[in-house]
Amino acid sequence: MQIVAKTFQGLEEILAKELEALGASNINIVSRAVECEGDQQLLYRMNYELRTAVRVLVKFFSFKTKHENHLYKKIQEIDWSEHIALQDTFAIDATTYSKYLTHSKYLSLKVKDAIVDQLREKYDGQRPSIDLNAPTLRLQIHFNKDNQCTVLWDSSGQSLHKRGYRVASVLAPINEVLAAGLILLSGWKGDCPLIDPMCGSGTIPIEAAMYASQIPPQFKRKTFGFMTWKDFDAELWEDVRKTANAKIKMTEVPILGFDRDVNAVKIAEENVDTIGLDEVIEINWRDFLTLPPQTEKGVIIMNPPYDERLGEEDIEAFYRNIGDQLKKSFSGFDAWLISSNLEALKFIGLKPSRKIMLFNAALECRFQKYELYAGTKKIHKAEQ
Numbered sequence: 001m002q003i004v005a006k007t008f009q010g011l012e013e014i015l016a017k018e019l020e021a022l023g024a025s026n027i028n029i030v031s032r033a034v035e036c037e038g039d040q041q042l043l044y045r046m047n048y049e050l051r052t053a054v055r056v057l058v059k060f061f062s063f064k065t066k067h068e069n070h071l072y073k074k075i076q077e078i079d080w081s082e083h084i085a086l087q088d089t090f091a092i093d094a095t096t097y098s099k100y101l102t103h104s105k106y107l108s109l110k111v112k113d114a115i116v117d118q119l120r121e122k123y124d125g126q127r128p129s130i131d132l133n134a135p136t137l138r139l140q141i142h143f144n145k146d147n148q149c150t151v152l153w154d155s156s157g158q159s160l161h162k163r164g165y166r167v168a169s170v171l172a173p174i175n176e177v178l179a180a181g182l183i184l185l186s187g188w189k190g191d192c193p194l195i196d197p198m199c200g201s202g203t204i205p206i207e208a209a210m211y212a213s214q215i216p217p218q219f220k221r222k223t224f225g226f227m228t229w230k231d232f233d234a235e236l237w238e239d240v241r242k243t244a245n246a247k248i249k250m251t252e253v254p255i256l257g258f259d260r261d262v263n264a265v266k267i268a269e270e271n272v273d274t275i276g277l278d279e280v281i282e283i284n285w286r287d288f289l290t291l292p293p294q295t296e297k298g299v300i301i302m303n304p305p306y307d308e309r310l311g312e313e314d315i316e317a318f319y320r321n322i323g324d325q326l327k328k329s330f331s332g333f334d335a336w337l338i339s340s341n342l343e344a345l346k347f348i349g350l351k352p353s354r355k356i357m358l359f360n361a362a363l364e365c366r367f368q369k370y371e372l373y374a375g376t377k378k379i380h381k382a383e384q
């Protein structure tokens with residue numbers, strides 16, 4: 001079958017590497033997604049083991065269309081009773097880049113009407129219900145800019161960032177999939193200490209510890225869309241889970257999170273406990289800016305506040321202080337920092353050795369690497 005894994009813009013290549021490791025074939029990178037071919041086992045493994053996929057979809061059929069009535073007709077060419085039973089509930093999401101069919105909500109309604117009208121006739125006036133929250137079947141309809149409409153089954157159900165460990169959260173938590181993407185992009189292999197000095201609800205340390213301990217990202221999650229499909233193979237699913245879980249080996253490398261907000265520390269600790277990583281991750285109530293020079297070398301991955309809304313009155317001075325502290329106390333570290341505040345990033349005052357463009361939802365961000373060594377010089381904003 002043809003499978004599409006959706007992701008964040010900027011994480012496509014990392015996701016393709018994950019797919020390669022799972023043994024997928026014909027891997028093809030597209031915008032915000034990676035396509036591949038595989039069987040049911042791969043489909044289950046993709047849902048359970050991919051750290052950087054948001055959703056896993058299976059291509060159903062595809063056709064060109066520019067007109068809503070033509071869309072309705074093409075959708076009705078499928079015998080939907082072969083796929084949707086009367087007791088099923090379903091939901092349809094649409095995305096469109098077509099210049100003719102532009103309103104995604106309207107398009108999903110049109111497709112829903114085509115399916116329901118056909119099924120009502122088939123089931124003597126009765127029809128399956130729509131359930132937008134927890135349907136047994138979810139369809140995605142995608143219209144590209146060349147007017148190609150593709151209908152896909154959503155095998156994930158809820159978005160895969162819902163790993164099941166985040167029981168509490170701070171104001172601006174980073175998405176779990178993005179956090180995992182940052183860790184993989186940084187090249188950290190779990191072979192040296194990792195610190196998130198502004199850890200909020202603990203997402204980066206948790207994703208790092210799960211990766212380093214080979215804990216499948218969906219270890220805590222109980223439900224996936226494919227479980228309510230007609231062809232759900234419970235034995236195969238159990239086998240996929242057991243095989244992946246057998247690789248778990250708790251890391252012994254220190255993974256640390258700090259936050260200056262005592263409430264964030266409590267939240268992070270709760271999340272860490274939920275996933276059972278309290279012996280691997282240490283969360284501390286500390287102000288990053290006052291940490292003493294570190295003796296052990298390692299990797300920093302941080303997601304500082306982007307703007308004044310998160311309580312920083314002078315955001316430029318805040319970023320300048322981060323740069324000073326990195327230089328002063330983290331010699332020998334590689335520090336990675338993600339922010340959408342491109343102006344404030346210049347005030348770090350250190351020369352990044354890598355800059356990666358990423359999207360955090362709609363926010364365009366930079367994920368920048370600073371290699372800190374004893375002679376690292378602070379540079380002036382103008383020089384950057």
Ligand SMILES: C[S@@+](CC[C@H](N)C(=O)[O-])C[C@H]1O[C@@H](n2cnc3c(N)ncnc32)[C@H](O)[C@@H]1O
Binds near residue numbers: 172174199288
């Ligand atoms: C954008 S949030 C981080 C969100 C986090 N990645 C998560 O997934 O929940 C920024 C965090 O930085 C913390 N923070 C801001 N200044 C700090 C400082 N000087 N030292 C430690 N933490 C700080 C805030 O308390 C907040 O929790």
